[in-house]
Amino acid sequence: MSAILYVLAAEPLGQALLKNNNIHGIKIPFSVKESKYFAHADDTALTVADKNLVTEAFKIFDLYSQASGEKINREKSEILCLGSKISEKELEQFGIKPCENVTKLLGIYIGKDKQLCESLNWDEKIKKIKNNFIFNFGSKKELTLPGRATVFSTLTNNKLSTEEKGKMSKRSRDPAINKLREVKAEAESLGVPESIINGMQAVDDLAKAREDYCDNKTSTPSESMAALIKDTLEHPWQNVYEEGKTTWNISPRMMSGNLEGYVLKFLVSASKSKNVLEVGMFTGCSALGMAEVMPDDGKVVTCELDPYLVDLARKFMDRSPHGKKVEILTGPAIESLNGLAKKNEKFDFIFIDADKAGYCDYFNNGHMYASVFINVYQFKYFTSYLHLCTITLVTILLPYHSSNNSRTFDYILRYASQELLAPGGTIAMDNALFGGKPYMEDRPPNEGVTKFNNMIVTRKDIYYVLMPVRDGIMLIRRKEDMNGTV
Ligand SMILES: C[S@@+](CC[C@H](N)C(=O)[O-])C[C@H]1O[C@@H](n2cnc3c(N)ncnc32)[C@H](O)[C@@H]1O
Numbered sequence: 001m002s003a004i005l006y007v008l009a010a011e012p013l014g015q016a017l018l019k020n021n022n023i024h025g026i027k028i029p030f031s032v033k034e035s036k037y038f039a040h041a042d043d044t045a046l047t048v049a050d051k052n053l054v055t056e057a058f059k060i061f062d063l064y065s066q067a068s069g070e071k072i073n074r075e076k077s078e079i080l081c082l083g084s085k086i087s088e089k090e091l092e093q094f095g096i097k098p099c100e101n102v103t104k105l106l107g108i109y110i111g112k113d114k115q116l117c118e119s120l121n122w123d124e125k126i127k128k129i130k131n132n133f134i135f136n137f138g139s140k141k142e143l144t145l146p147g148r149a150t151v152f153s154t155l156t157n158n159k160l161s162t163e164e165k166g167k168m169s170k171r172s173r174d175p176a177i178n179k180l181r182e183v184k185a186e187a188e189s190l191g192v193p194e195s196i197i198n199g200m201q202a203v204d205d206l207a208k209a210r211e212d213y214c215d216n217k218t219s220t221p222s223e224s225m226a227a228l229i230k231d232t233l234e235h236p237w238q239n240v241y242e243e244g245k246t247t248w249n250i251s252p253r254m255m256s257g258n259l260e261g262y263v264l265k266f267l268v269s270a271s272k273s274k275n276v277l278e279v280g281m282f283t284g285c286s287a288l289g290m291a292e293v294m295p296d297d298g299k300v301v302t303c304e305l306d307p308y309l310v311d312l313a314r315k316f317m318d319r320s321p322h323g324k325k326v327e328i329l330t331g332p333a334i335e336s337l338n339g340l341a342k343k344n345e346k347f348d349f350i351f352i353d354a355d356k357a358g359y360c361d362y363f364n365n366g367h368m369y370a371s372v373f374i375n376v377y378q379f380k381y382f383t384s385y386l387h388l389c390t391i392t393l394v395t396i397l398l399p400y401h402s403s404n405n406s407r408t409f410d411y412i413l414r415y416a417s418q419e420l421l422a423p424g425g426t427i428a429m430d431n432a433l434f435g436g437k438p439y440m441e442d443r444p445p446n447e448g449v450t451k452f453n454n455m456i457v458t459r460k461d462i463y464y465v466l467m468p469v470r471d472g473i474m475l476i477r478r479k480e481d482m483n484g485t486v
Contacts, residue, residue: 002248007039013064014039017046018189023056024049038106038132045105051086052269054079057160072096078103080111173471175436177207214259221258222292224320225285229257231316232283247309255429256353261289264351264428267475269293271426273348277340278302279333280354280430284313284326290351291317291325300326301340301347301355305335337420353430424481431474 017023017037025036026047038045046057065071079086080099091098102111104121107122131145171178184200221229241249252289256264268276268290274297276290281304291300304310310330329336333354421427434449445454456464457475466477
């Protein structure tokens with residue numbers, strides 16, 4: 001049976017378990033809801049508050065078996081008892097073997113041996129990060145310390161958040177829609193009248209229809225651009241990552257796409273830009289799009305960290321007659337920008353679309369510190385007692401000297417606005433809304449894009465506008481280039 005059909009067929013079982021008020025699940029700290037039923041493909045896990053409830057759950061399993069013909073694979077099933085003990089007799093009654101050590105719940109090891117669980121959950125991931133850092137970047141490439149810090153930060157960020165990313169891909173960029181979906185799921189589990197559930201779904205559908213409408217009322221992409229978008233979406237990202245070709249597990253959702261691509265094309269062509277700089281190329285969607293509307297002697301210089309993406313984008317862009325206008329600079333953007341500034345290059349339009357979390361440079365008693373492990377990751381995982389805990393990975397500080405005292409983005413902006421932006425030029429900064437994080441109340445004001453946005457509004461020498469296109473584009477221009485004269 002195909003996976004999707006299986007999910008459909010298994011849904012009544014899930015609903016019956018969730019809606020049965022006699023079966024109580026467990027309450028995870030900080031969560032308002034009880035968790036009792038977890039399903040992934042043909043794996044089902046039930047977490048109940050009391051062993052007596054297992055019998056109740058088995059009644060539902062039996063009913064489902066009778067109706068569907070499906071059976072529990074008792075050979076492959078196991079019972080993990082935390083807190084209270086379960087007797088041999090009880091186990092015999094269930095016909096399921098006890099879990100000796102650890103078991104997996106949605107890909108996370110849980111069990112009585114906390115140390116073993118931690119080791120199984122983390123050791124392999126940490127090893128991969130170390131190997132990638134040491135072998136791919138630490139020794140082979142002659143990167144400067146800030147360069148290594150950038151690579152390491154990007155690498156760890158992506159590697160450690162792979163599981164999270166899987167979940168994210170099904171989420172909307174609009175936090176209001178995600179909230180609506182959460183409330184809808186809760187309403188469904190509480191048995192709220194169908195008309196209200198349908199109303200919530202209609203709101204979700206309308207938001208999607210608005211996005212689709214904008215897409216449909218935007219010019220269609222050129223043939224080579226359509227091919228680039230299609231090939232990016234269909235690229236076997238997971239495989240190339242597993243084969244060690246990319247430095248992290250890439251999601252094609254990073255691509256700007258046709259709608260945002262046309263916004264950039266309009267800005268570039270309306271400003272008659274001949275020199276464009278892009279920070280963060282990915283597979284070349286925005287770079288090629290901008291090149292398409294530039295004159296034959298126009299040039300797009302784009303920065304990309306990942307060598308695999310550089311090769312792939314080059315192939316994609318070379319299928320277009322405009323691809324020759326795109327020059328790729330491989331490596332950490334800061335180093336590329338440094339090089340461009342040294343050569344006194346100027347750009348009419350600058351599109352900034354690289355890592356937003358960035359990394360911090362700290363100035364301490366006249367010395368700069370490059371934070372190698374910049375982002376403090378807080379990972380929630382189940383301990384053996386099924387409590388949600390938070391692990392905080394340590395921040396390592398390595399000293400290096402520099403005259404700069406700012407975050408990456410401030411740094412890029414400083415470069416962009418003071419050194420690289422030609423007179424009359426415009427900067428466009430992507431992801432200014434960053435999935436709603438900057439305006440969510442519980443978000444610290446000094447993090448990533450939020451900090452960047454807050455910094456922008458303190459600048460007296462620029463005009464800025466935040467356009468709610470896709471994930472938000474902040475346009476920035478010098479006041480002196482915009483003020484009229486009388
Ligand atoms: C959001 S994607 C860019 C999307 C692209 N502009 C488009 O239109 O499809 C961000 C890209 O920036 C690259 N990147 C991230 N941090 C970087 C850095 N510090 N230097 C250079 N490139 C970086 C990533 O590898 C990724 O390909």
